[in-house]
Amino acid sequence: MKTYILGVEATLEEIGVDILIKLKIVKASWKRAHYRAIVNWLKKYTPSEKASNLEKVKGYIEAFYHCCEAEEYGIAKNILSACPNPSTRNELHTQLGLWAYYQQQLWIYNQLLEVACNTDDLALQGNTLGNLGNVYHHLGYYRQALKYHQDSLATHQKINDRLAIVRDLGNIGRAYNSLSNYPEAIKYRQLALDIFIEMNNLKEAGTALGGLGAICYHFNKHEQMLQYNQKYLDISRQIEDSFGEASALGNLGVAYDCLGYPQEAINYHTDSLIIARKIDASSLESTALGNLGILYSKCGDYDQAINYHQQQLSISRRIRSRQSEANALRNIGLNLVKKGEITDAIKNLQLALNIFRETSSKHYEADILEDLARIYYDINQHILAQEYFADAVSLFKELGFPSQENVKS
Numbered sequence: 001m002k003t004y005i006l007g008v009e010a011t012l013e014e015i016g017v018d019i020l021i022k023l024k025i026v027k028a029s030w031k032r033a034h035y036r037a038i039v040n041w042l043k044k045y046t047p048s049e050k051a052s053n054l055e056k057v058k059g060y061i062e063a064f065y066h067c068c069e070a071e072e073y074g075i076a077k078n079i080l081s082a083c084p085n086p087s088t089r090n091e092l093h094t095q096l097g098l099w100a101y102y103q104q105q106l107w108i109y110n111q112l113l114e115v116a117c118n119t120d121d122l123a124l125q126g127n128t129l130g131n132l133g134n135v136y137h138h139l140g141y142y143r144q145a146l147k148y149h150q151d152s153l154a155t156h157q158k159i160n161d162r163l164a165i166v167r168d169l170g171n172i173g174r175a176y177n178s179l180s181n182y183p184e185a186i187k188y189r190q191l192a193l194d195i196f197i198e199m200n201n202l203k204e205a206g207t208a209l210g211g212l213g214a215i216c217y218h219f220n221k222h223e224q225m226l227q228y229n230q231k232y233l234d235i236s237r238q239i240e241d242s243f244g245e246a247s248a249l250g251n252l253g254v255a256y257d258c259l260g261y262p263q264e265a266i267n268y269h270t271d272s273l274i275i276a277r278k279i280d281a282s283s284l285e286s287t288a289l290g291n292l293g294i295l296y297s298k299c300g301d302y303d304q305a306i307n308y309h310q311q312q313l314s315i316s317r318r319i320r321s322r323q324s325e326a327n328a329l330r331n332i333g334l335n336l337v338k339k340g341e342i343t344d345a346i347k348n349l350q351l352a353l354n355i356f357r358e359t360s361s362k363h364y365e366a367d368i369l370e371d372l373a374r375i376y377y378d379i380n381q382h383i384l385a386q387e388y389f390a391d392a393v394s395l396f397k398e399l400g401f402p403s404q405e406n407v408k409s
Contacts, residue, residue, distance in 0.1 A: 019075070031071075034066040038063045038067060038075075041066070042063050045058060045059035053084075053280060057082075060082055060084070061092075061104065063079055064079045064108065067079060068111050068114075077124075080092050080093045080108065093109070093131070097134065098281050098282075098283075099282060100138075100282035100315075102135050103320070105135045106132070109135065112124060113128045113132070122155055122158055123164075125155050126152050126155035126159070126168075129148050129151045129152035130164070133146070133147075133148030133171055140323040140355070140358075140361075141322075141359065142175050142359060145171075145175045149168055150168075152164075153165060153168035153172065162195075162199075163199070166199070169192040173188030173189035173211060177189070177214060177215055177218075179361075180361065185215050186212070189212050190212065192204075192208045206232045206241070206244050209229070209235070210229060210244075210248060213228035213251050213255070214251065217254060217258070220258075222259050223259070225258070226252065226255040226256070229251040229252045232248040245275060246272045246284045247284060250269060250272040250288055253272065262299065266292065266295050269292050269295065270288075272288045272291075273288035273292065286312050286319070286324045289308045290309060290327055290328060292308045293305045293308030293312065293328075294331060297334070302335045302338050302339050310332065313328035313332065322355050322358065326364065327352070329352035329355070330349060330352040330367075342379060346372070349372055349375075350372075352364075353368045353369070353372070362398070363399055366391075366392045369388050369395065370388070370392040372385075372388045373386070
């Protein structure tokens with residue numbers, strides 16, 4: 001498959017369909033119009049040299065739409081199998097997510113879900129439900145993501161697709177982790193890891209290891225987090241998975257930071273950022289920028305920290321990642337506190353709190369409530385401080401985590 005569609009005859013031969021012949025023999029005018037549109041988008045569309053990644057693959061996406069309208073579902077699925085970025089070897093629909101074009105992914109997957117229902121294709125239906133769950137997770141809508149993954153699991157169980165079932169288990173574990181339901185997250189993630197190892201599926205096993213490492217962070221088990229993610233990194237490099245490598249490097253940076261090795265942490269996050277930018281992985285780029293901001297804040301360079309978090313905030317809003325947006329706002333707020341800019345700090349923290357509540361991220365909600373409690377205590381608004389702190393304590397107890405005994409540090 002070519003990187004981009006270069007010529008209609010060659011491209012149509014690659015996807016195994018002779019649209020030009022069908023165009024000559026089909027009689028229905030509405031269908032002829034869609035066939036003609038498919039040919040035109042594949043042959044005549046030429047993006048500019050400075051085109052965005054989305055503009056570069058517009059010909060694919062428009063052709064996919066007209067294939068669906070013409071009820072040429074096989075061709076539509078083949079078009080989505082195109083590989084627009086050889087460095088990642090991802091299919092088009094997956095690559096859109098790596099580029100953080102989540103709205104376009106949602107549109108494509110909703111189209112595919114309709115196709116699956118119309119053709120009674122349970123495999124396609126299950127896969128598409130899972131993909132929708134992944135998109136909603138990236139967007140920060142974790143309850144919706146969980147529902148899609150549960151529906152995907154039920155569908156894949158009907159056709160006994162073992163690989164897909166295990167992927168669903170891992171995705172359900174990830175959703176529970178983001179919803180702060182850590183016992184369920186551990187159960188599903190560990191189950192997925194055990195089966196992936198049994199199946200000798202290294203790529204998926206690596207992802208599961210990274211997921212378990214993320215859960216360790218919440219329990220302050222940083223050595224174990226380090227071990228999980230070192231294995232994740234080794235596997236990713238072994239199978240030349242750049243996305244997995246960047247993700248593992250970032251996780252290792254977090255672990256080294258928690259263990260008190262800031263320079264090692266900076267090195268890992270910098271390496272993660274370099275790879276994320278190389279493969280155009282906006283979500284990973286945003287995470288790396290945020291982690292670097294946290295480290296520079298710990299080193300006392302609050303202006304540089306805010307600079308990194310503002311870059312993170314800009315990317316997060318562009319790709320509509322609510323979780324990342326809230327993290328950036330929170331960290332900007334905390335750095336403004338250290339600079340003595342309390343009013344602006346509270347504004348940013350309140351915006352972050354609203355997002356965490358919207359996305360049901362209870363652990364992060366509790367953290368910010370505690371942040372606000374300490375700020376209000378320091379500016380002698382003790383009644384308001386106690387209200388925020390009481391809310392934080394209540395959430396921490398609900399989640400099974402300790403908090404400070406009182407506001408005063």
